Amino acid sequence: MAKRPISNVTLSNRKWALGYTIAGALLFLIYQFLLPWNGLPDGIYRGVYQWMPPAAVNESLVYVIMALGLNIVVGYAGLLDLGYVAFWAIGGYCAGWFMSEFFYFLNIHFFGSVGLDRPGIHINFWMVLIIGGFVCALFGVLIGAPTLRLKSDYLALVTLGFGEIIPQVFFNGENFFGFNISNGTKGIVIVDPIPVGVKNLGPFDFGWKLLIFILLAAVMVFISLRLRRGRLGRAWLAIREDELAASMMGVPLMRTKLASYAVGAFAGGLGGVAFATHVNGVYAERFNFAISIFLLAMVVLGGMGNVWGVILGAFVLSWVNGTGLVAFGKTFNSQFGTNIDFASFTFLLFGLVLILMMLFRREGFLPESRLKLVLNEDELDTASEAKKAKK
Amino acid sequence: MTNVLEAKDVSVAFGGLLAVNSVDFNIPEQSVVSLIGPNGAGKTTFFNVLTGLYKPSAGSIQFNGRDITDLPPHKIASIGIARTFQNIRLFGLMTAQENLLVAMHSHLKSGITSTILRTPKQRREELAAEAKAQEILDFVGIGKWTHEFARNLSYGDQRRLEVARALALDPKILLLDEPTAGMNPQESQVFVDFVRRLVKERDLSVMLIEHDMKVVMSVSERITVLDQGEKIAEGSPEQIKNNPRVVEAYLGKAKS
Amino acid sequence: GGGSGALVIASDLPKQGGSADQSASTNNAIKLLLKQMNNMAGTYEIEFREYDNSTAAKGSWDDAQCAKNAQEHVAAKDEVAVMGTYNSGCAKIIVPILNQDPDGPMIMVSNANTNPGLTKAWEPGEPDKYYPTGARNYWRVVTTDDNQGSAAAQFAKSLGVKKVYVLNDRQTYGQGVAQAFTTAAKALGLTILSDGPAGEGWDDKAPNYEALFTKIAALKPDMVYVGGIFDLNGGQLVKDKVKYLGDNNKVKFMMPDGFTGYPDFLALPEAAGAYLSFTGLSIDQFPTGGAAEKFQADYLAEYGVAPTSSFSVYGAAAAQAILDAISRSDGTRKGVYEAMKTTVIPADKSVVGTELKFDANGDILSKDITILIVKDGKETFQDKITIK
Amino acid sequence: MTSLLEVKNIEVAYGKIVAVKDVSLTVNEGEIVTLIGSNGAGKSTTLRTISGLLKPKSGEITFKGDRIDGTPGHEIVGLGICHAPEGRRIFQRMSVRENLELGAFLRNDKAGVDSDMDRVLDLFPRLKERIEQRAGTMSGGEQQMLAVSRALMGSPKLLLLDEPSMGLAPVLVEMIFDTISKIRQQGTTILLIEQNAMAALEVADRAYVLESGKVKLSGKAADLRKNDEITKAYLGH
Amino acid sequence: MAKVAELQKFKGTRGQIRRQRVERIGAIIISLVLALWMLVNIIEAPSQFAQVAILGLRNGLLYAFIALGYTLVYGIIELINFAHGDLFMLSAVFSSFFITVWFNQDASNPAGWLTFILCLFAVMVFGAVINVLIERLAYRRLRHAPRLAPLITAVGMSFLLNFIGLKWNGSTPRQWPTVIPNFDIYVAGVRINMVTIMLFLVGIPLLLGLNYIVTKTKNGKAMRATAQDRDAAALMGINVNKTIAFTFAIGGAMAGAAGLFYQQAVGTTNYNLGFQLGLIAFTSAVLGGIGNLWGAVVGAMLIGFIQGLNDGLPIAFGQQWSQSVVFTILIIILVFKPAGLLGKVTTEKV
Numbered sequence A: 001m002a003k004r005p006i007s008n009v010t011l012s013n014r015k016w017a018l019g020y021t022i023a024g025a026l027l028f029l030i031y032q033f034l035l036p037w038n039g040l041p042d043g044i045y046r047g048v049y050q051w052m053p054p055a056a057v058n059e060s061l062v063y064v065i066m067a068l069g070l071n072i073v074v075g076y077a078g079l080l081d082l083g084y085v086a087f088w089a090i091g092g093y094c095a096g097w098f099m100s101e102f103f104y105f106l107n108i109h110f111f112g113s114v115g116l117d118r119p120g121i122h123i124n125f126w127m128v129l130i131i132g133g134f135v136c137a138l139f140g141v142l143i144g145a146p147t148l149r150l151k152s153d154y155l156a157l158v159t160l161g162f163g164e165i166i167p168q169v170f171f172n173g174e175n176f177f178g179f180n181i182s183n184g185t186k187g188i189v190i191v192d193p194i195p196v197g198v199k200n201l202g203p204f205d206f207g208w209k210l211l212i213f214i215l216l217a218a219v220m221v222f223i224s225l226r227l228r229r230g231r232l233g234r235a236w237l238a239i240r241e242d243e244l245a246a247s248m249m250g251v252p253l254m255r256t257k258l259a260s261y262a263v264g265a266f267a268g269g270l271g272g273v274a275f276a277t278h279v280n281g282v283y284a285e286r287f288n289f290a291i292s293i294f295l296l297a298m299v300v301l302g303g304m305g306n307v308w309g310v311i312l313g314a315f316v317l318s319w320v321n322g323t324g325l326v327a328f329g330k331t332f333n334s335q336f337g338t339n340i341d342f343a344s345f346t347f348l349l350f351g352l353v354l355i356l357m358m359l360f361r362r363e364g365f366l367p368e369s370r371l372k373l374v375l376n377e378d379e380l381d382t383a384s385e386a387k388k389a390k391k
Numbered sequence B: 001m002t003n004v005l006e007a008k009d010v011s012v013a014f015g016g017l018l019a020v021n022s023v024d025f026n027i028p029e030q031s032v033v034s035l036i037g038p039n040g041a042g043k044t045t046f047f048n049v050l051t052g053l054y055k056p057s058a059g060s061i062q063f064n065g066r067d068i069t070d071l072p073p074h075k076i077a078s079i080g081i082a083r084t085f086q087n088i089r090l091f092g093l094m095t096a097q098e099n100l101l102v103a104m105h106s107h108l109k110s111g112i113t114s115t116i117l118r119t120p121k122q123r124r125e126e127l128a129a130e131a132k133a134q135e136i137l138d139f140v141g142i143g144k145w146t147h148e149f150a151r152n153l154s155y156g157d158q159r160r161l162e163v164a165r166a167l168a169l170d171p172k173i174l175l176l177d178e179p180t181a182g183m184n185p186q187e188s189q190v191f192v193d194f195v196r197r198l199v200k201e202r203d204l205s206v207m208l209i210e211h212d213m214k215v216v217m218s219v220s221e222r223i224t225v226l227d228q229g230e231k232i233a234e235g236s237p238e239q240i241k242n243n244p245r246v247v248e249a250y251l252g253k254a255k256s
Numbered sequence C: 001g002g003g004s005g006a007l008v009i010a011s012d013l014p015k016q017g018g019s020a021d022q023s024a025s026t027n028n029a030i031k032l033l034l035k036q037m038n039n040m041a042g043t044y045e046i047e048f049r050e051y052d053n054s055t056a057a058k059g060s061w062d063d064a065q066c067a068k069n070a071q072e073h074v075a076a077k078d079e080v081a082v083m084g085t086y087n088s089g090c091a092k093i094i095v096p097i098l099n100q101d102p103d104g105p106m107i108m109v110s111n112a113n114t115n116p117g118l119t120k121a122w123e124p125g126e127p128d129k130y131y132p133t134g135a136r137n138y139w140r141v142v143t144t145d146d147n148q149g150s151a152a153a154q155f156a157k158s159l160g161v162k163k164v165y166v167l168n169d170r171q172t173y174g175q176g177v178a179q180a181f182t183t184a185a186k187a188l189g190l191t192i193l194s195d196g197p198a199g200e201g202w203d204d205k206a207p208n209y210e211a212l213f214t215k216i217a218a219l220k221p222d223m224v225y226v227g228g229i230f231d232l233n234g235g236q237l238v239k240d241k242v243k244y245l246g247d248n249n250k251v252k253f254m255m256p257d258g259f260t261g262y263p264d265f266l267a268l269p270e271a272a273g274a275y276l277s278f279t280g281l282s283i284d285q286f287p288t289g290g291a292a293e294k295f296q297a298d299y300l301a302e303y304g305v306a307p308t309s310s311f312s313v314y315g316a317a318a319a320q321a322i323l324d325a326i327s328r329s330d331g332t333r334k335g336v337y338e339a340m341k342t343t344v345i346p347a348d349k350s351v352v353g354t355e356l357k358f359d360a361n362g363d364i365l366s367k368d369i370t371i372l373i374v375k376d377g378k379e380t381f382q383d384k385i386t387i388k
Numbered sequence D: 001m002t003s004l005l006e007v008k009n010i011e012v013a014y015g016k017i018v019a020v021k022d023v024s025l026t027v028n029e030g031e032i033v034t035l036i037g038s039n040g041a042g043k044s045t046t047l048r049t050i051s052g053l054l055k056p057k058s059g060e061i062t063f064k065g066d067r068i069d070g071t072p073g074h075e076i077v078g079l080g081i082c083h084a085p086e087g088r089r090i091f092q093r094m095s096v097r098e099n100l101e102l103g104a105f106l107r108n109d110k111a112g113v114d115s116d117m118d119r120v121l122d123l124f125p126r127l128k129e130r131i132e133q134r135a136g137t138m139s140g141g142e143q144q145m146l147a148v149s150r151a152l153m154g155s156p157k158l159l160l161l162d163e164p165s166m167g168l169a170p171v172l173v174e175m176i177f178d179t180i181s182k183i184r185q186q187g188t189t190i191l192l193i194e195q196n197a198m199a200a201l202e203v204a205d206r207a208y209v210l211e212s213g214k215v216k217l218s219g220k221a222a223d224l225r226k227n228d229e230i231t232k233a234y235l236g237h
Numbered sequence E: 001m002a003k004v005a006e007l008q009k010f011k012g013t014r015g016q017i018r019r020q021r022v023e024r025i026g027a028i029i030i031s032l033v034l035a036l037w038m039l040v041n042i043i044e045a046p047s048q049f050a051q052v053a054i055l056g057l058r059n060g061l062l063y064a065f066i067a068l069g070y071t072l073v074y075g076i077i078e079l080i081n082f083a084h085g086d087l088f089m090l091s092a093v094f095s096s097f098f099i100t101v102w103f104n105q106d107a108s109n110p111a112g113w114l115t116f117i118l119c120l121f122a123v124m125v126f127g128a129v130i131n132v133l134i135e136r137l138a139y140r141r142l143r144h145a146p147r148l149a150p151l152i153t154a155v156g157m158s159f160l161l162n163f164i165g166l167k168w169n170g171s172t173p174r175q176w177p178t179v180i181p182n183f184d185i186y187v188a189g190v191r192i193n194m195v196t197i198m199l200f201l202v203g204i205p206l207l208l209g210l211n212y213i214v215t216k217t218k219n220g221k222a223m224r225a226t227a228q229d230r231d232a233a234a235l236m237g238i239n240v241n242k243t244i245a246f247t248f249a250i251g252g253a254m255a256g257a258a259g260l261f262y263q264q265a266v267g268t269t270n271y272n273l274g275f276q277l278g279l280i281a282f283t284s285a286v287l288g289g290i291g292n293l294w295g296a297v298v299g300a301m302l303i304g305f306i307q308g309l310n311d312g313l314p315i316a317f318g319q320q321w322s323q324s325v326v327f328t329i330l331i332i333i334l335v336f337k338p339a340g341l342l343g344k345v346t347t348e349k350v
Ligand SMILES: Nc1ncnc2c1ncn2[C@@H]1O[C@H](COP(=O)(O)OP(=O)(O)OP(=O)(O)O)[C@@H](O)[C@H]1O
Pocket: B014, B017, B019, B037, B038, B039, B040, B041, B042, B043, B044, B045, B046, D137, D138, D139, D140, D141, D142, D167, E347, E349
């Protein structure tokens, strides 16, 4: 067995923090200063834009934030959540409500980033982040509360149900019992820019946005790691391992599960607000079941329960989905002089990517160290597979 | 001697089956009592009632003078009734130490924020908990496995870890369900010594379900016999050994 | 800067999922147009670049992808103009970013956005919030939903209709026309049987609409108005309407241009007698003998199939407008922007057969709404309504 | 006597953990052979390998002269080897009757199955009483009875029993061992694992003592019972 | 014995009684609200009620066919088989091509009916073969992987099948003619389409047959045993791989039949049809109680029924809220029946 620290408490977090900071700073420097630099060779400039455009990095980071939240529910506490997109939606609409002119009949400003003459509610981005996080956490508890008696798959169904209901409320929300709560499919467009002290971030300040998203992701990493090592994290693990035994050891199942929902949802809120500023608006159409599954795929593919794995999973999948497939198609066509319409093959390629990655790395890219233990248990199948080999 | 636990007139029914039938049962302080009886007599069911997993159809349970009949399992565990399982149920993918720390959950105070911020108080608390876990692991004799995953331990060590985990709850009563199943006579003997030491050094009472008569007879101060859910005898090992009803229903020609 | 010196116009369309065929056809139409112009606009060599604003995971347009594309348009120094988008929602993300382009503004001309708010005062804050710099860098070659809705209401009244049930597909476009229809119809004194400002939403994922039409039948409307597009399970809607309300002569049936130009729709026996409104002209109403008819024929010859719907041809029309602007510009984004303000494509040159001329908001001037009726599997001219 | 089962130098591992290093044993037709040894010695692993749940890394197993190592479990059952596994492994959500019927899954002689059913129900009247109860709600000992009965329902040539007396009341323990003798008399060969080594050695003809995945000792049961080393280590005297 | 009388009276442990009571009160309240809703509507528009109820149940039956395949596979390897809905979609497209393009039938006449029957066999084989292939290629290797791993593979498979559907059917919905009798009959003013009757006529025997296979046959027993404990099943002589493949085959065949029925009853195919219906099927399966065949049917019919009422009753939320209404009712049901409609709550025995 790998050497483990003598005490969880004295174990330093500095190592990851250093690595993370270096990686983050590097990314920031590249995108903020190197990319706009005029001396950058044209080929490199185009290459970066084709394979790793700044917006793709930012988007991936938002996915990272959310996947980390989902990981707390699915990876840590072992509760299958098929409706995580609901939290994204709620977070997003928090940004929509509190950082735009949506409530045009009001005029509330609180350290917002636009002029005081602008109608609507304009609360400071950083504050909205916190509001979004806590509103989502509250909803996490609300969603969790009626479902606690349920066993895993029934629980999954209830989360799925909420994942359908909440987005539908926003989707039809232009006329929700006579009130317009979401502007329906038209969405709430143009949310306020992010203020960073001296200025507001415009559409081409992606380097700074990147820095902010890196920071938010770091907060989630930090929360994940710290909680994991503490009293609550252990209780989650115990529930994942054996719910009944955990309750017999004095772990209150209800409260512990609710806590995982709440913390997970909190990340959804952060991500939702961040995403709204990323695309400059909130659109109801995004919030569908497919996105919940997409997030789940990030968690599983990356390596459930392992923060770094989940980060990698989120990066890889969001990149493949948004940039990789397109870039691959373009390069393929220009390399081989073909004129294949790759967009029409994305379902095929994306499906194959998921299947193959899972078949060849079933435990995820960076599995949790604990899970590695279980992976060798191929009792029956090894036997029958071996027989086939013999024949 | 006063009783830590008093179960009065406890009955449990499953549909039409009366698995436990009006059983009175007391556990005196610092004692070892045993529950024996034929298969399906209702022993495990009675355990499940004491630990709150099942609720009795009738009767009540008092712990240190407090009525705990309606408390949920995790509350019962946290106020001092700990158990092990007939089939081992450790948290296999957690280390021995973590298994114990989980059991200390209800005694620890730190919440989400203090854990995230790692306040000095939380650090102190965690360090103290770890020290205590180590002490218990040493006590049961698996101190060297602190950071080993539970599922990697050998069967015997897993049984020990189960006991250690239960001890981490700081129980007044420790319920052991067939702890020596799957142990050979040699190991069972070691276990008997361990139970004695437990009672003496940790200020608690042990209640045992066991089919191995050698173990039961040598360690128990009092034995209760259930048959078809009813208490058919109670007394010292000597009395039970010679009780004809017990011999007929349970011991057979009593080879032990 | 660009290597070859060619100027690039980009298209920004959802190429995956439900709109895939539509977008492919639009891109094909533009490619054909460029080919016919030898890839030249005036003295400039033109290259065409396709962007995809949908993703596999969503299977439809993706807001994050729109944001990303917008930044890429700006970053690609050789790009001077964007043709798109298909979805108004996506345009609302892209336009403000192109608007703030330090070298720009960069122009975008859409073939399909019909949401009024993009160009004129509609909802609070619109349209100014999409143009932070104040420059109006967005044009479109189709009319807005409000015009169609009110034209349809006028026509309904002229048919003698009294009671109407309104449905919408819950999308921006569908809701927009349905709402415009509802408002106009109420103003004209018609009774609207459905609740809500835009009528009842239909769920495109529902297997069928039999229960829905059972309910509508019980209300005994004279007409059902459907705001939406055919792709969102419109075929099923049409079939179930006729099944439960009878044919379209008995209870009238009307829909906007989201249903025009679909051979699948016209082939349905249940479509017979349905009225369609259309902003501009339908494919078979394109003036014969002109550029429009020729372009249709060329498309068929080039690709072996007809364009999926008129939106594809409007894509080419949008490209025509852009190319015209480029040809009169100095080849910079700013120049193209300035030139675009005065772009006019006369009716005999336009691939859609009508004049492409824009007002100061960027909206197309010709506000003729054609009313068609489906007869013998064809869209047939019925009426023309001009919006004041 | 001919040898029915022959295990030669098998090595079995769970992933990287080698549980059985080098075990060879022979079971002759009509014998009761017992495996004893402390916890983790590899007894259960050996049995699982014989019944095809695990595949040995090396070594061979022959049954009636045919190689069976690597043959999948369900085919081995077809050859006449039934296994009452450690931990009971009954079908929790099925009734007692269904469990027993599954024990006879591969048999087609309805009459024979019915009479075997009667026979095991007579053996364990408790099962007869609870024939429609969901197996998962039975008590530990009742489940153990069911697991043994289920294996008997297969009417095997060779019966593998993994700690059949675990969790049973003393009266039943006696009865189990009586039953084992009885089954043997009816012509079934038995390979038995027991913690209760004394009792096992009493019914068995021969025994193997396993330690850390290796055969440490073997011989006639009667001899081993007198062996000092054995009595000290496993019989608790 | 005094206890005997007491034993007769005894209805459960105190906890059970309490839970039963809560369940009963909750169930009564919900039923009351639902009943009131229905009653108001019945009084308001009786024949409309009957009409939409029948339509809803008809859709429910369609859902049930998909849900059955789902619950079978789900029951045996605990895999939420996201690809199942897409297999159904492919079957619907297959049926369309089989009848309309390959056999060139577009009207209800004897030739059309014959083609329908031929197609039923063909599409069931089609579904079975594809499903078995999927299991073999994508899921079998992951049988011992962490529980959620095959789920992601299933999502991948779903994309793959979607791709085939997209290429085959095109990106927009396509309309197809119906070849089974398609006229209406009127019963007390309520109009019932022959397709609906045909569906029940063909569908119910198929359901009964499936139920027979699973509960009465040896294969069915093997399936249930494999579902509970694969190793133990092997020790009974059950070929686990074959049994799982068999389950996938049946599930696939049911998806195939569902595809044909859907195509004939509704007449529209779309490449992403499977997604939504797969979701409903999964919901029905869980709502009914995992692995419980009749549960899946009941769950599916209930969902169809509620949707129908909500879509078609004068006093209701309307179609745009159907999904929310369904899921709200579902969540409430699960709160009171935590193991699904026909599932039993079981306290774990320790
Ligand atoms: N949930 C349940 N439903 C129905 N019957 C049950 C349930 N739980 C236990 N029983 C029955 O109650 C009786 C008592 O079971 P219990 O497990 O308490 O026995 P036990 O004394 O522990 O036996 P053993 O020594 O075999 O473990 C048994 O006959 C069992 O079948």
